[in-house]
Amino acid sequence: MKAIVLEKCCKAEDLKVSEIPVPQVRPGWVLVKVYAAGLNHSEVLLRMFEADNDYINTPIVPGIECVGEVADPSDSGLATGDRVIALMGGMGRSFNGSYAEYALLPSRNVFKVDSALDWLSLAAIPETYYTAYGSQKECLLLRANDTLLVRGATSTVGQAAIQLAKAIGATVIAAARRESSFEKLKAIGADHCIIDDGCISDGGLPVRPNKVLELIGPKTLRDSLLTVSRPGYVCSTGVLGNVFTVQQFDPIKYIPNGVFLTGFFSNFPTQEAIDGIFSLIAKAHIKPLYSKVFSLDEIVEAHTLLEKGGAGGKIILKI
Numbered sequence: 001m002k003a004i005v006l007e008k009c010c011k012a013e014d015l016k017v018s019e020i021p022v023p024q025v026r027p028g029w030v031l032v033k034v035y036a037a038g039l040n041h042s043e044v045l046l047r048m049f050e051a052d053n054d055y056i057n058t059p060i061v062p063g064i065e066c067v068g069e070v071a072d073p074s075d076s077g078l079a080t081g082d083r084v085i086a087l088m089g090g091m092g093r094s095f096n097g098s099y100a101e102y103a104l105l106p107s108r109n110v111f112k113v114d115s116a117l118d119w120l121s122l123a124a125i126p127e128t129y130y131t132a133y134g135s136q137k138e139c140l141l142l143r144a145n146d147t148l149l150v151r152g153a154t155s156t157v158g159q160a161a162i163q164l165a166k167a168i169g170a171t172v173i174a175a176a177r178r179e180s181s182f183e184k185l186k187a188i189g190a191d192h193c194i195i196d197d198g199c200i201s202d203g204g205l206p207v208r209p210n211k212v213l214e215l216i217g218p219k220t221l222r223d224s225l226l227t228v229s230r231p232g233y234v235c236s237t238g239v240l241g242n243v244f245t246v247q248q249f250d251p252i253k254y255i256p257n258g259v260f261l262t263g264f265f266s267n268f269p270t271q272e273a274i275d276g277i278f279s280l281i282a283k284a285h286i287k288p289l290y291s292k293v294f295s296l297d298e299i300v301e302a303h304t305l306l307e308k309g310g311a312g313g314k315i316i317l318k319i
């Protein structure tokens, strides 16, 4: 089969298509025929910085998510031909991932979906919509009468969060760096759009949120904690601000009284969560968003764009 194999850290232009054997199925694992795979920034970090570390099982086929059909269900309870999505759990890092025609994946990370969406739309969903959904459902306990502020709203996860929060019935404030993004954010459902200058708590909000999805991360986290009404919830999910930790964290002084701080990690998807996402997508007629599509042969162009940024949404490998 065709696959992209990473031997060590390299530049985007060093990526190439190789021929490797179709993996042999074994108990606890499912063989998936991959139709498309969403790309993620973490795969750029893997290629540029992480692949030389011991915790990455090189040579490795990258790719932390995919959509496709079950080619061999093994003992999973799935059936040959089932439409599935798969994500995380070490995919593309501890074991071979989705930049390939077939992927052998742990049964617990492969989820059956009952959806008539085309493969590309389906490929926009796994990691992005699960991250947005999990942050809202599990961490922010988002309800219809909530007002949610999404910081980093133009990111792929941010846009999915806006769509899903509107499907739940919440009011959504989208915060972005540029006013030119407002039209796009309103088109996908944002009720209000604001410029994020890092100091939203200073005032000027059209309405005060009681919940914040923090995708900029530690850089603006304290400001988000000061922005929510009380009781209020803040979920730290992203690190777009490129600050990864809170220095000298003193929880007593850092987290205001009556504000609940939580974080989301997408490593533990469940069938229940995946069903929840597809039910909201169907109920609200959500169109999963993606920007650019590349073939496996165009991996250099795909990774160059992923590294450079500016795609404006999910990049998908069509396999």
Ligand SMILES: NC(=O)c1ccc[n+]([C@@H]2O[C@H](COP(=O)([O-])OP(=O)(O)OC[C@H]3O[C@@H](n4cnc5c(N)ncnc54)[C@H](OP(=O)(O)O)[C@@H]3O)[C@@H](O)[C@H]2O)c1
Pocket: 040, 041, 127, 131, 151, 152, 153, 154, 155, 156, 157, 158, 176, 177, 178, 181, 196, 215, 216, 236, 237, 238, 239, 240, 241, 242, 264, 265, 266, 267, 309, 310, 311, 312, 313, 314
């Ligand atoms: N916790 C988890 O398990 C988990 C899972 C998936 C993703 N994530 C994280 O969630 C974040 C979003 O991921 P993604 O894949 O959706 O990202 P993405 O689509 O690559 O987002 C990139 C866009 O975000 C906007 N942006 C970048 N830096 C910004 C900043 N400092 N302030 C405001 N906007 C900024 C830019 O849009 P404009 O140029 O239009 O401003 C940029 O084009 C990332 O930090 C990612 O690591 C976390």
